[in-house]
Amino acid sequence: MTILMVIIVIGMIIPFLWMLSASMKMEKDILTLPIKWIPKYFYIDNYKEVWNIGGKAKVDYHFGVAYLNSLKIAFINMFGAVLTSTLAGYAFAKIKFRGSNIIFLLYLSTMMIPSQVTLIPRFVLFNSLKMMGGHLPLILPGLVTITGTFLMRQYFMQIPNELKEAAVIDGVGEFRIWWNIMVPIAKPGMAALSILVFLWNWNNYLDPLVFLSNWRKYTIPVALTNFIEESLTQYGLVMAASASALIPVFIVFLVGQKFFVKGLVAGAIKG
Amino acid sequence: MRLKFKLSRQARIDLTGYAFIAPNLLGMLIFTFFPFFFSLFISFTDWDYTKGLGNWSFNFGANYVEIWKDEWFIAAVKNTLIYALTVVPITIFLALVLAVIIDKYCYAKTPIKLALFMPYISNIVAVAIIWVMMYSPWGPFTLLVQKLGWKNPPRWLGDYYWALPAIILMSIWSNVGYAVLIYSSAIQGLSQEVFEAADVDGANEITKFFKITIPALSPTTFFLITTTLITSFQVFAPIQIMTRGGPGTSTNVLVYYIYTAAFTFFRMGYASTISWVLFALLLVVTLIQWKGQKKWVSYE
Numbered sequence: 001m002t003i004l005m006v007i008i009v010i011g012m013i014i015p016f017l018w019m020l021s022a023s024m025k026m027e028k029d030i031l032t033l034p035i036k037w038i039p040k041y042f043y044i045d046n047y048k049e050v051w052n053i054g055g056k057a058k059v060d061y062h063f064g065v066a067y068l069n070s071l072k073i074a075f076i077n078m079f080g081a082v083l084t085s086t087l088a089g090y091a092f093a094k095i096k097f098r099g100s101n102i103i104f105l106l107y108l109s110t111m112m113i114p115s116q117v118t119l120i121p122r123f124v125l126f127n128s129l130k131m132m133g134g135h136l137p138l139i140l141p142g143l144v145t146i147t148g149t150f151l152m153r154q155y156f157m158q159i160p161n162e163l164k165e166a167a168v169i170d171g172v173g174e175f176r177i178w179w180n181i182m183v184p185i186a187k188p189g190m191a192a193l194s195i196l197v198f199l200w201n202w203n204n205y206l207d208p209l210v211f212l213s214n215w216r217k218y219t220i221p222v223a224l225t226n227f228i229e230e231s232l233t234q235y236g237l238v239m240a241a242s243a244s245a246l247i248p249v250f251i252v253f254l255v256g257q258k259f260f261v262k263g264l265v266a267g268a269i270k271g
Numbered sequence: 272m273r274l275k276f277k278l279s280r281q282a283r284i285d286l287t288g289y290a291f292i293a294p295n296l297l298g299m300l301i302f303t304f305f306p307f308f309f310s311l312f313i314s315f316t317d318w319d320y321t322k323g324l325g326n327w328s329f330n331f332g333a334n335y336v337e338i339w340k341d342e343w344f345i346a347a348v349k350n351t352l353i354y355a356l357t358v359v360p361i362t363i364f365l366a367l368v369l370a371v372i373i374d375k376y377c378y379a380k381t382p383i384k385l386a387l388f389m390p391y392i393s394n395i396v397a398v399a400i401i402w403v404m405m406y407s408p409w410g411p412f413t414l415l416v417q418k419l420g421w422k423n424p425p426r427w428l429g430d431y432y433w434a435l436p437a438i439i440l441m442s443i444w445s446n447v448g449y450a451v452l453i454y455s456s457a458i459q460g461l462s463q464e465v466f467e468a469a470d471v472d473g474a475n476e477i478t479k480f481f482k483i484t485i486p487a488l489s490p491t492t493f494f495l496i497t498t499t500l501i502t503s504f505q506v507f508a509p510i511q512i513m514t515r516g517g518p519g520t521s522t523n524v525l526v527y528y529i530y531t532a533a534f535t536f537f538r539m540g541y542a543s544t545i546s547w548v549l550f551a552l553l554l555v556v557t558l559i560q561w562k563g564q565k566k567w568v569s570y571e
Contacts, residue, residue, distance in 0.1 A: 001372060001375075001376035001377060002376065002377045002378050002379070004372075005369075005372065005373060005377050005383050006383075008369070008387075009383055009386045009387065012386055012387055012389070012390065012444065012448070013386055013389060014411060015390075015398075015401045015402065015405055015411075015444075016389065016393075016401070018401075018404075018405070018410075018411050019401050019404075022404070083294075084294045084295040084298065085295065087291045087292070087294065087295065088291060088292040088294075088295035088296070090291060091287075091288050091291035091292045092292070095284060095287060095288040095291060096284060096288075097284050097285040097286075097287070097288025097289060098281070098285050099285075100288060103292070103296065106304070107299065110299060110303050110304055110307070112550075112553065112554060112557065113303055113307050113550065114501075114504075114505055114546075114549060114550060114553060115505075116505060116526050116529055116546050116549060117306075117307060117310050117543075117546045117547065117549070117550050118302065118303055118306035118307055118310060119529070119533070119546070120310060120313060120533055120539050120542060120543050120546070121305070121306030121307075121309040121310050121313070122302065122306055123533075124309070124313075124324065124539075125301075125306070127324060128324060140298075140302070141298065141302035141303075143294075143298055144294070144295050144297075144298025144299055144302065146299060146303065149295055174287045174291075175287075178291070199392070202394070203394055203395055203396075205395065205396055205507065205508045205511075206507050206508070206526070206530065209511075209530075210530075210534060220394065220396075221394055221395075221396040221397075221508070224394075224396050224397060224400065225396060225400075225511075225512060228400055228512075235404060238400060238404070239401070239404065241400075242397040242400050242401055245394050245396070245397045246393050246394060246397050249392060249393070249394070250389065250392075250393075253389075253392050254385070257381075257385060260392075261384075261388075261452060264449075264452065265452060265453060265456045
């Protein structure tokens with residue numbers, strides 16, 4: 001059975017292996033049959049051109065900019081969304097303010113709205129605010145996540161009320177209860193949410209495609225498709241670009257795999 | 272005096288509560304709640320983006336009549352349904368079988384699961400690009416098919432009948448690892464007693480799989496169906512990168528049609544109408560699932 005699984009696993013990662021091997025071949029060798037999985041030479045000029053090392057790029061952009069843009073947006077939204085979700089999730093779970101049930105019901109019903117329905121209104125909004133082309137149309141809506149708020153509320157619901165009541169008797173303010181008592185307990189939930197938010201932003205394609213128009217502002221997915229459109233017949237380059245987008249993520253994932261897997265599974269089961 | 276004190280205490284609690292949710296609520300209202308209704312309004316206009324912002328005239332639901340005469344729209348609904356209703360069950364069943372096999376019979380469980388999971392954490396754009404090359408006449412997929420005896424395979428993504436199945440296969444490949452991971456952690460939480468009792472009764476592995484494992488994992492299955500169905504209805508990137516909805520209308524799906532109607536043809540009103548059809552479809556599917564879950568999901 002293990003052997004059967006190994007065959008399946010190889011089948012699963014063959015596309016990646018092939019990407020790697022093709023990315024280090026010269027154009028004429030990619031098309032030779034049968035496929036040489038390990039090339040006789042390692043032709044790294046494809047990578048140099050993709051990353052614009054030594055002025056190799058024929059096109060006026062390189063991947064470093066896209067990486068920085070993607071990282072910037074994903075990190076800002078990760079911190080922002082986790083903060084707003086933790087604040088609101090705590091309030092919905094532990095503060096008995098009037099109207100909280102109705103507002104939470106509103107949240108639950110908006111969870112059903114697909115982001116494509118609000119895409120055109122957001123386009124109109126950012127257009128009239130003259131924000132098109134920059135990162136704000138991606139960052140501002142990303143600072144709040146309804147799913148995340150829901151997840152954090154579920155997390156805080158599990159924390160016993162006694163913890164809070166003891167602090168209230170001691171006269172500790174609500175904000176300090178949140179920061180000093182609740183946030184430390186909620187850290188695993190916040191970590192899980194961070195990973196989810198990061199991945200959502202990192203892989204978001206439709207929104208950047210609509211809102212960005214300049215290579216200096218592109219995120220990785222949009223930079224990748226633009227690169228491909230301009231060099232579609234150069235397969236080695238295309239594969240080097242894809243590999244450049246994927247490999248750093250694989251490395252981060254493998255290094256922190258325990259953490260990631262736990263986070264993703266926790267997010268799933270609580271959801 | 273006492274009553275007054277109490278009131279002000281509740282008022283203070285209210286104030287704190289609203290202060291805590293304020294940033295979140297504001298974002299939700301500005302970027303989801305109001306746009307939702309604004310989009311409904313736009314869907315009842317014939318707004319053309321090239322005419323400029325605010326230059327819209329109400330056309331009394333004409334868009335909602337027009338879509339049913341639009342073969343691109345009909346194809347988009349059909350293809351979205353075919354895509355979602357094949358990707359979701361196949362992915363989930365495959366994942367369940369794999370998760371059980373890995374859990375019971377395999378060494379090196381973690382590396383196997385991680386390898387299966389790699390496509391899921393990969394950027395879908397890069398994955399779609401790799402698969403375009405996989406499906407090309409000299410790509411490994413085509414060569415493999417030829418080796419298995421099909422001498423003249425079609426040009427997968429360029430073929431009217433094969434383009435959608437090719438994208439479906441890629442989607443299953445990229446989603447299965449996530450479902451395996453979720454199932455694996457659920458399997459580890461199952462109690463062994465029932466299985467031991469079944470062993471005593473002489474049940475074989477197949478019987479145990481269908482009579483014990485599947486029912487015991489039904490809450491996980493329900494969760495996976497709900498989430499993957501929603502994301503499948505919103506498929507966009509693979510279509511935009513691999514086929515652009517073609518050949519003909521063969522891979523046009525709802526979100527891709529929203530995108531082209533709005534940002535290629537600038538018909539914002541019409542695009543909003545399609546997005547509302549997508550929303551209605553998601554709503555119906557979710558309601559059916561919540562109604563249906565009582566029949567087969569058991570929370571012990």
